[in-house]
Amino acid sequence: MSPSKVEFWFDFGSTYSYLSAFQMEGAKDVSISWRPFLLGPIFEEQGWNDSPFNIYPSKGRYMWRDMERRCARDGIPFVKPSRFPRNGLLAARITCLAGARSEPWLPEFVRAVFRANFGEDREIGEPMEIQAILDDLGLPGADLIEQAQTSENKQRLRDQTRRAAELGIFGAPSFIVDGELFWGSDRLEDALAWRWREGT
């Protein structure tokens, strides 16, 4: 039996993607494919120039309370960010670079960026913060940021965002297992159950 695989599609500005990045730690026997993408262009196609949580205030108020409860439940830190959504462009590019090179630090970097955004209220849109996160992981921050900005690597993220739209992805986080799309941090369990049902 070949190892089962789940694609985890996320945006660093997305609150529920933060929850899933940590839920992923519990998914031990599955190969995770980390797929950062940008929600911005996908939201624009839906006619939104901002997060729907900002556009629809009652939905936004609910989401922040729900995040507070869910983070408490999952034991992960939560501080309501003073800016929302933050720009995840550079962090996503770094993740694309790490993915292309199969770097073992990829998951740790992803979680560190999410924690900085939603657990520590840090400006992850600023290169200085991303560099600090990389340096803290014992990585050459300044070099990696430079390498992430090559046109080849920028294209990786653009391709991945286009691919997300082609796959029918309209929000984050999303999971894909054997061609099946699951949307929302509360669908990870379904996604993993799908794998087991199909894999037997």
Added chain:
Amino acid sequence: MSPSKVEFWFDFGSTYSYLSAFQMEGAKDVSISWRPFLLGPIFEEQGWNDSPFNIYPSKGRYMWRDMERRCARDGIPFVKPSRFPRNGLLAARITCLAGARSEPWLPEFVRAVFRANFGEDREIGEPMEIQAILDDLGLPGADLIEQAQTSENKQRLRDQTRRAAELGIFGAPSFIVDGELFWGSDRLEDALAWRWREGT
């Protein structure tokens, strides 16, 4: 210890409310307050004149596939309705009437209407279908429909829809436990867990 209570807010046209109406059968030790309301006016406040699942096609496509999977998982019938969303006005009025009279058939009626809409592709917006559903439950369908159309009872539903908006409800299903709002069929578990945590 006073009995714990969950308010279940739903619209008969809402797919995920269908799932929750049946999930409620499993919530044995909790007092359920059935709260039908109309999503229409609430969506209008958000600038939508239709279901967001119709307005945003990729979200709609996903929802129908998700419903198919979740109904299979939960063992409840599913037939993609030929009209969506259907008008739940009359069914909601009947439910309000049943609530005001503490009728024991209320939950069974609610589930029968949802099943007709999403399991049998029946036109629940038509009084004939609602009457057939009531008659099948051994109730005086024609009389109940007449009683549901009094101005007193119509006002009940209007009041309840206004109350939903006041409570910050922006979608269905929603659950309220001890003043805490939970949105979506996948938050019922959280809602009931909240009850236990707060009730001890």
